[in-house]
Structures are given as C-alpha cells and as structure tokens.
Amino acid sequence: MIEKATGRSDWRVAVVLGSGLSDLAASLVAADPIPFSHIEGMPSSGVPGHAGALFAGDVGDTPTLIFAGRVHLYEGRDMTEVTYPVRAAIGAGCEVVVLTNAAGGIDPSLEVGAPCLISDHLNLTGRTPLFGPNDDSAGPRFLDLSDVYDKELRTLAKDLDRGLDEGVYAGLLGPTYETPAEVRMLRALGADLVGMSTVNEAIAARYLKTRVLGISVVSNLAAGLSPTPLSHEEVSAAGQKAAARLESLLRGILVKL
Numbered sequence: 001m002i003e004k005a006t007g008r009s010d011w012r013v014a015v016v017l018g019s020g021l022s023d024l025a026a027s028l029v030a031a032d033p034i035p036f037s038h039i040e041g042m043p044s045s046g047v048p049g050h051a052g053a054l055f056a057g058d059v060g061d062t063p064t065l066i067f068a069g070r071v072h073l074y075e076g077r078d079m080t081e082v083t084y085p086v087r088a089a090i091g092a093g094c095e096v097v098v099l100t101n102a103a104g105g106i107d108p109s110l111e112v113g114a115p116c117l118i119s120d121h122l123n124l125t126g127r128t129p130l131f132g133p134n135d136d137s138a139g140p141r142f143l144d145l146s147d148v149y150d151k152e153l154r155t156l157a158k159d160l161d162r163g164l165d166e167g168v169y170a171g172l173l174g175p176t177y178e179t180p181a182e183v184r185m186l187r188a189l190g191a192d193l194v195g196m197s198t199v200n201e202a203i204a205a206r207y208l209k210t211r212v213l214g215i216s217v218v219s220n221l222a223a224g225l226s227p228t229p230l231s232h233e234e235v236s237a238a239g240q241k242a243a244a245r246l247e248s249l250l251r252g253i254l255v256k257l
C-alpha cells in the first residue's frame with residue numbers, strides 16, 4: 001500500500017507527527033502530500049490539527065515516511081486503525097519509527113513548548129494491540145517491553161540537543177483531559193508526561209522488531225498544575241512554539257539513520 005502510493009520501496013524511517021506538529025512534515029521533506037484517503041487501508045482523522053497526509057521523501061540520504069496526523073482510540077477507532085501507519089511503514093521496510101505527540105507536563109520542571117524524550121511508558125489505555133490470537137510467525141505471544149524506547153536513539157537525540165528533557169509518558173484513552181486528582185495519581189505512579197496516543201503504536205512496532213524513538217512536545221502543564229483550563233487550542237499552539245527546535249532535532253536524527 002505504501003509502496004503503491006509512493007512509487008518507492010526503499011523506505012527506512014517513519015515519523016508520526018502528533019497534535020499541532022503536522023506543519024513540520026513539509027519542512028522536513030520536499031514532497032507533495034499524499035492524502036491518507038489515497039492510501040489503501042489508511043484511516044484518516046477528523047481531529048483538527050491532524051491533517052491526515054503522508055509526506056514521503058529523503059531527509060539527507062534517509063528515505064523517510066512522515067505521517068502528518070494520526071487516529072486515536074478515543075475517536076472510536078479500533079486498534080487495527082490506530083496502529084495501521086506504523087505497521088504499513090514497517091511493511092514498507094522501515095527499521096525505525098519516531099513517534100511524536102503533544103503531552104501534558106506532570107513533572108513541574110518540564111518546560112512548556114519544549115520537546116521531551118520518552119524514556120518509558122505506562123499503558124493506561126486499558127487496551128493493547130496484541131489482544132487476541134497471536135500469529136507466532138509475526139511476533140511473540142508474550143512480548144518483552146523492557147526497552148521500548150531505544151537507548152541508542154535517545155543518546156543520539158541528547159547528543160544533538162543537549163538540553164533535552166526525558167520522562168515517562170502515561171498513555172490514557174481520553175478524550176477528556178485528566179482531573180487534578182488523576183494527575184496526582186499519575187505522578188505517584190511515576191509518570192512525567194500524559195497524553196492520549198503513542199503507547200499502542202510503540203507496542204505494535206516493538207512486536208514487529210522495530211526500533212522506536214518517542215518525543216513529546218510539552219503542550220501544557222497537566223490539570224491542576226496551572227490556573228487556566230486546558231484546551232485543544234493551547235495544545236496546538238505549543239506545537240507551533242516547539243516546531244523549530246523539534247524540526248532541527250528530527251532532521252539531525254533522520255540524516256544520521
């Protein structure tokens with residue numbers, strides 16, 4: 001499907017851009033966007049800020065698929081749809097998947113509007129892409145998750161951007177933002193960031209033996225940590241604020257892969 005839509009079969013890296021980050025796709029690769037609706041099987045999202053197009057081209061010498069927009073479980077989408085871009089990219093040859101998202105900052109020392117590496121996650125969506133019968137030829141029934149977010153890739157990112165923060169991402173089902181009590185609970189559980197995506201895509205990629213890098217943009221302080229109510233507009237605006245730093249970080253990583 002990806003090969004057919006792009007006319008190429010040498011893809012090496014996939015990037016999924018989250019809320020408010022879609023504009024980065026055109027800055028990273030000079031390619032005409034392919035609407036998700038033109039790619040067989042690819043689900044498209046109705047959420048503002050999730051444009052729903054694939055930008056396929058080279059960053060440096062690295063053949064890169066950039067998915068601008070994703071679908072979420074909270075839209076009523078099923079796990080097959082949520083993990084489709086990751087699985088399709090891996091099927092097209094990608095060996096590394098970079099998952100980005102907008103997240104609320106639970107650790108109060110995190111800078112709003114800055115990127116933050118994901119060191120590990122708490123999957124609190126109540127779902128997993130590996131639910132159901134297992135095809136043992138595709139991957140293991142009981143998958144080891146001790147190293148979901150690749151250490152070498154994180155080191156590369158930190159070498160490129162010395163001030164980069166790192167934290168544990170709690171993935172929730174959404175679509176509500178959390179209550180202040182839930183945020184206190186997440187902090188006690190060891191979360192630094194909270195959002196509504198990424199964890200199941202990361203699990204699907206690891207199942208398919210693919211390296212994962214996760215990067216959140218801290219779009220707001222999590223509920224109860226700031227005097228103002230949370231809004232999708234605030235989340236999207238933070239993406240734009242973080243764009244320049246995230247773009248140079250992503251470019252730096254992509255050219256080295």
Ligand code: HPA
Nearest residue numbers: 102103104194195196222
């Ligand atoms: N909570 C959950 N998801 C989010 C948030 C948040 O505070 N900010 C951006 N996505």
